[in-house]
Amino acid sequence: MCHPTSYGALRLVNDLPDVEVLPARGFATAMPDFRRWADGLGGKRMLLEDFYRRARVAHGVLVEGTDPVGGKWNLDHDNREPPPKGVTRLDVTDPWWPEEDEIDAQVREDLDRWERDGDVQFVGDDGPRRFAATRAEAVQALERFVTERLPVFGPHEDAMLQGDDWMAHSLLSAPMNLGLLDPLEVVQRAEEGHRSGDVPLASAEGFVRQVIGWRDYVWHLYWYTGEEYRHRNALQHKGKRRSGSPRLDDAEIGAACLSDVVGDVREHGWTHHIPRLMVLGNYAMQRGWDPLAVTDWFHRAFVDGYDWVMVPNVVGMSQHADGGLMATKPYAAGGAYINKMSDYCRGCRYDPRKRLGEDACPFTAGYWTFIDRHRDRFAKNHRMTQAVRGLDRLSDVAAVVEQEQARGSRAPDWPRQQVAQALVVVEHGGLRSPGHEHRGNGVRPDGGGRHDVVGQAVAAPGRHARGR
Ligand SMILES: Cc1cc2nc3c(=O)[nH]c(=O)nc-3n(C[C@H](O)[C@H](O)[C@H](O)COP(=O)(O)OP(=O)(O)OC[C@H]3O[C@@H](n4cnc5c(N)ncnc54)[C@H](O)[C@@H]3O)c2cc1C
Numbered sequence: 001m002c003h004p005t006s007y008g009a010l011r012l013v014n015d016l017p018d019v020e021v022l023p024a025r026g027f028a029t030a031m032p033d034f035r036r037w038a039d040g041l042g043g044k045r046m047l048l049e050d051f052y053r054r055a056r057v058a059h060g061v062l063v064e065g066t067d068p069v070g071g072k073w074n075l076d077h078d079n080r081e082p083p084p085k086g087v088t089r090l091d092v093t094d095p096w097w098p099e100e101d102e103i104d105a106q107v108r109e110d111l112d113r114w115e116r117d118g119d120v121q122f123v124g125d126d127g128p129r130r131f132a133a134t135r136a137e138a139v140q141a142l143e144r145f146v147t148e149r150l151p152v153f154g155p156h157e158d159a160m161l162q163g164d165d166w167m168a169h170s171l172l173s174a175p176m177n178l179g180l181l182d183p184l185e186v187v188q189r190a191e192e193g194h195r196s197g198d199v200p201l202a203s204a205e206g207f208v209r210q211v212i213g214w215r216d217y218v219w220h221l222y223w224y225t226g227e228e229y230r231h232r233n234a235l236q237h238k239g240k241r242r243s244g245s246p247r248l249d250d251a252e253i254g255a256a257c258l259s260d261v262v263g264d265v266r267e268h269g270w271t272h273h274i275p276r277l278m279v280l281g282n283y284a285m286q287r288g289w290d291p292l293a294v295t296d297w298f299h300r301a302f303v304d305g306y307d308w309v310m311v312p313n314v315v316g317m318s319q320h321a322d323g324g325l326m327a328t329k330p331y332a333a334g335g336a337y338i339n340k341m342s343d344y345c346r347g348c349r350y351d352p353r354k355r356l357g358e359d360a361c362p363f364t365a366g367y368w369t370f371i372d373r374h375r376d377r378f379a380k381n382h383r384m385t386q387a388v389r390g391l392d393r394l395s396d397v398a399a400v401v402e403q404e405q406a407r408g409s410r411a412p413d414w415p416r417q418q419v420a421q422a423l424v425v426v427e428h429g430g431l432r433s434p435g436h437e438h439r440g441n442g443v444r445p446d447g448g449g450r451h452d453v454v455g456q457a458v459a460a461p462g463r464h465a466r467g468r
Pocket residue numbers: 168169170171172173174176177207210211214215216218271272273274276277281298302304305306309310313314317318
């Protein structure tokens with residue numbers, strides 16, 4: 001059989017008589033090639049950028065001979081812009097959506113029965129299927145992405161908009177992880193889009209980097225670093241040890257960004273990379289949650305979760321628990337980053353500029369608390385010296401730390417009496433957070449959707465009632 005995708009499954013297969021494990025499918029670079037490259041570095045750092053460039057040449061993707069098309073390997077500079085100003089959605093065609101058939105109905109029936117019988121417990125809402133589940137569907141999804149959405153992918157790859165759950169992302173992680181699309185076929189189709197003049201180079205390069213760069217890199221790191229990698233905890237974070245079944249109570253979360261992202265996970269089992277990394281992961285790391293429990297939380301909540309991809313992404317990339325193997329500095333940021341890259345903050349009861357006080361942004365205050373907790377370690381990391389210098393310039397660090405200890409690890413919520421007031425106000429046709437009139441209130445401008453604190457009172461038509 002083909003190489004399994006987790007240590008547990010590999011052990012199981014190896015214990016079976018007369019089973020031969022064949023090379024893995026579904027990745028561009030073969031495992032022995034990665035090993036040769038990594039072993040040959042002679043103690044130098046493994047860098048995604050080096051791996052990615054080799055992969056481009058080895059597979060002949062966006063290259064002329066051994067040179068990159070357009071002269072540059074990395075067009076990140078042209079990508080990663082904030083969202084366009086004054087819009088609530090990107091100007092891009094919707095993703096391809098599956099048409100559910102009788103097989104979907106049967107599966108749903110089976111799942112409902114198992115849940116009724118107490119055999120399984122599911123997370124999130126039962127909504128329309130969003131991801132390709134057959135080869136034919138996956139090909140259609142790829143086609144729609146390359147022809148209609150990839151041209152817009154690059155510039156806003158990292159941006160978040162409250163009213164746009166999908167932005168210009170591909171939604172291809174699940175079908176690729178299921179083996180319905182081969183990553184080389186995917187990047188070759190993206191390259192074709194560029195060569196035919198329909199896809200700007202920055203978007204094509206940004207996407208190719210994700211697929212034969214990051215995706216492959218993560219797969220190989222999982223195997224190369226060994227089974228103990230999942231237990232790494234370089235920052236000694238021990239909070240929230242028990243993850244359990246995720247409670248996706250977005251309506252109870254007062255921080256607009258966190259509420260929206262948790263709501264997306266509840267509705268779709270999916271968010272794009274930046275909400276995973278800079279909202280969910282960042283929040284957990286700032287509060288010192290146990291990386292293994294965070295991995296478990298992600299694993300249970302996301303549709304594309306496999307052990308090989310969750311472990312490096314959560315333990316390494318998002319929690320910095322591998323001490324810097326995957327990323328030279330932690331992906332930690334305060335509210336300023338989220339404010340720059342999204343439209344969340346203007347609809348939030350907190351203020352991204354404030355670290356102290358009732359409306360102190362939990363991300364901003366959490367960021368300084370995190371830097372303070374690891375000050376000595378970060379002072380030795382040249383990529384973190386600026387953050388440490390910034391910390392040393394603050395006169396109120398002790399008060400911020402004390403405040404965050406008092407706020408604890410709970411999701412930042414609405415003070416109870418404020419919710420009570422809001423409930424009264426909403427019945428009279430509007431919702432205002434007392435003292436925050438100028439900053440909005442956590443409710444979508446259209447008054448609907450899931451950001452209202454009082455879900456039952458103003459649930460948007462056609463949506464599932466919020467789980468509580
Ligand atoms: C904390 C955290 C957890 C994650 N968990 C998963 C997971 O369980 N399964 C999963 O497939 N991806 C995971 N990712 C990576 C990435 O966020 C998703 O692959 C991506 O958001 C899926 O949406 P998309 O298909 O629209 O991606 P796009 O933005 O369209 O990107 C294209 C493709 O690139 C690949 N890719 C990009 N970045 C990564 C990465 N870091 N690791 C692996 N593949 C990558 C994916 O296959 C993705 O489909 C995680 C990232 C973080 C920070």
